[in-house]
Amino acid sequence: MTQQPGHAGTPATADALPPRAGRTGWWRDAVIYQVYPRSFADADGDGMGDLAGVRSRLPYLARLGVDAVWLSPFYASPQADAGYDVTDYRAVDPRLGSLPDAAALIGEAHRLGLRVIVDIVPNHSSDRHPWFQQALDEGPGSPCRARYHFRPGRGEDGELPPNDWESVFGGPAWTRVKESDGSPGEWYLHLFAPEQPDFDWQHPAVHDEFRTVLRFWLDMGVDGFRIDVAHGLVKAPGLPDTGESGQLRLLGNARLPFFDQDGVHEIYRDWRRVLEEYPGERIGVAEAWTPDSGRTARYVRPDELHQAFNFHYLQTGWDAGALRAVVDESLEAMRPVGAPATWVLSNHDVVRHRTRLGGGLARARAAALLMLALPGSAYVYQGEELGLPEVTDLPDAVRQDPSFFRDNGQDGLRDGCRVPLPWEQRGPSFGFGAAGSWLPQPGEWGELSVAAQSDRPDSTLELYRTALRLRREHPGLGAGDAVEWLPAPDGVLAFRRGTFVCTANTGEETAELPYVPGELLLASGPYDGGTSLPADTTAWWSTGPDGEKPGQDAAGAAGTGA
Incomplete structure (x- = not known):
């Protein structure tokens, strides 16, 4: 049964902070809360979070004091990589809801003064996307294969991958297909899982498709897009070898022929023009892994996107000298392009900062206040306001991160930051849903739940609520470009x-x-x-x-x- 607002841990809308939706440049100092829909709230009791569950908990986010909600992908998907493998960018995965559910969520968020940012995944599709399936059926040289990176292999019989590129998830970045006659055929590029073939952004049909996808969701009322792998859309001409043998890492900053190529910027100039067709300051946010803050700043020049994630700050340890250096570097890089710096401590791809920084809850709380004091925009990942630690002891049998199952891949720790949230102190899933949860929650999480922490002055939840209220009220906090x-x-x-x-x-x-x-x-x-x-x-x-x-x-x- 759908959960309703107003029960423990979900205050009525009257408790929400006054909306600031009418401000100009709202994104310059916005606190944006990342919702990972599979793990936020489960309304239908199937063990997986959904859009109706997110909608039921929006009053909690309004009371928390955030300005906007960023939703990780909820599109139609086989879920090979938790929704980052999309078959239809204009449909909601039935396990997560429907288009009417998405419209209702957007409408309710706006009523509460919250803006809505949705993920868009333009670097790759699912291998079950109709375009890719047609490409397989049509064979070498066909128009649909030109929308992806299909290439003949190297070696006497084409038995070797076209180049030495490695997948971020481990192993080669190429998979060989069987042609319609059953013979070994061409190879296709996938910088992530084999189920995620990369689009070839040299093809005009890819540009046209994503312009229509942007307009579809803008017409639905979304306030912006977080662009997955924004740095990866354009590959170097000729797809040259890297000459490297080390395994790529998530959030890496190496210079590579398939990341941070100059050609991506014309794409985002085009997208900026689409965003400006709509009223209300719709924004684009780049997930861009770059070698330095100067390269990141290129994504947020005045005619491109509005924000870019500051992964250099996220990767900095709890050290005064290192933190001061990255703050200075970040602010100096953004100042010439007139963009706000962004600050983030945790997300769905990294170990939660309570665990990663090594100092337990006290250090996590201190890091949060430091981040929220810096000039610009801040991102809060669901559950960090509860002080949740990384879950490091998940059984192998329950893991779903595709990188865990590939040789020489990542550590499989992305599952540990995606464990569903505890809302209540008791119950089979601590209020996440009527039944269990798709990843098991630690037994002690009831004491970290929203219900356990609400209105307890010394709790981490109340620390965040107070900090976000002060951030809105104090004239020295929020937007700016210097300390x-x-x-x-x-x-x-x-x-x-x-x-x-x-x-x-x-x-x-x-x-x-x-x-x-x-x-x-x-x-x-x-x-x-x-x-x-x-x-x-x-x-x-x-x-x-x-x-x-x-x-x-x-x-x-x-x-x-x-």
Whole structure:
């Protein structure tokens, strides 16, 4: 039975923060919440999350204080890679709902003041997509094969792949097909799983198809698109060998002939023109793995996309010097193109930051406050506001990540960050749905559930709710392109933004601040607001007028924190 808003952990809409939907440039400081639909909420009780479940929990997100919801793929798919293998970009997978469910979700989100961003997957389709099936049927040299990367093999009988490219999921990036007469035939390119053949974006039909897909969902009312593998659409002419033998990694930043090619930018200029056909500042967000922030900035030039994920920040450890360097680099790279920096700690492809950063819940909370204090837009992955850890002990029999099943692939840890959310303290799936869940939840997750943490002042959920409220209210938080670094001891980051100051102790011992920055607004852990800042603790402060710079009297005696 469909879950309804208003029960434990899902406050009524009256509790939602006032919408800011009328703002211009809303995306410059937006906090965007990633929903992984399979694991968010299950309305029909089949063990897998769905769009009706997401809709039923939208009031929770409105009360949390986010500005927009980003939905991972929910399109028709065989689910070889959790929906990132699409057979129909204009249909909802029946396991997740229907087009009317999608329309209802978008409408309800807008009523609550939430914008909706949907995933689009333009680098590859499913191998069951009608175009690919037709390509197989028509054979070598056919028009449909030109929409993908089909090539003859190397070797005496074409028995070797066309080049040395490796799949991100492990093994060769090529699979050989059997032709209609049963003979070994051409090879096709798949930078991910074999079930995900790459489109050839040199073909005009591919461009035409995705323009119509964009308009289909814009007509449905979506506010933007997160573009999967945005850096991968164009391959270097001739598909040259890489000359490398090391296994590719998710979120890698190596220079490769199939990633971050200059030709992708004309595609996004074209997409920007489509977005600007619609009112309300519809946006494009690039998932682009690039060698450095300067290359990332190319995706968000004024005539291209609006945001690009900051993977360089996500990959930085809990170290004051490294964090300061990546913050400076990110802001400096975005400033010339007039785009906001983005900040993210977790997503559906990486180990949850509570586990990845190595310091447990205290460090995860401190990292969250630091991220939310930085100028620009922030992304929150579902469950990080509950302080969920990575699930590292899933049995092999329940894993579904395709990289886990390929030789020399990834570690299979993407399943561990995709375990369904706990909403209630008890029940077969802690309120995720009426039955079980498609991945098993740890038995102790009831105490991390929304119901267990709601209205408990010291909980991680209430920390996020308070931080997001302050982020909206304080004039020194949100949009911007600069921070003023303040004197601080080694291991401590301290910066000022107008009348706001953030101090973050990344060290393992209490640090002595050379000053009390102002009035304590919020701290990530127990802290009395004095000069002794505990380890793994971030504090937010409100100061006096802009001319009164905290710490200037003690500057000569303090370190840089870097």
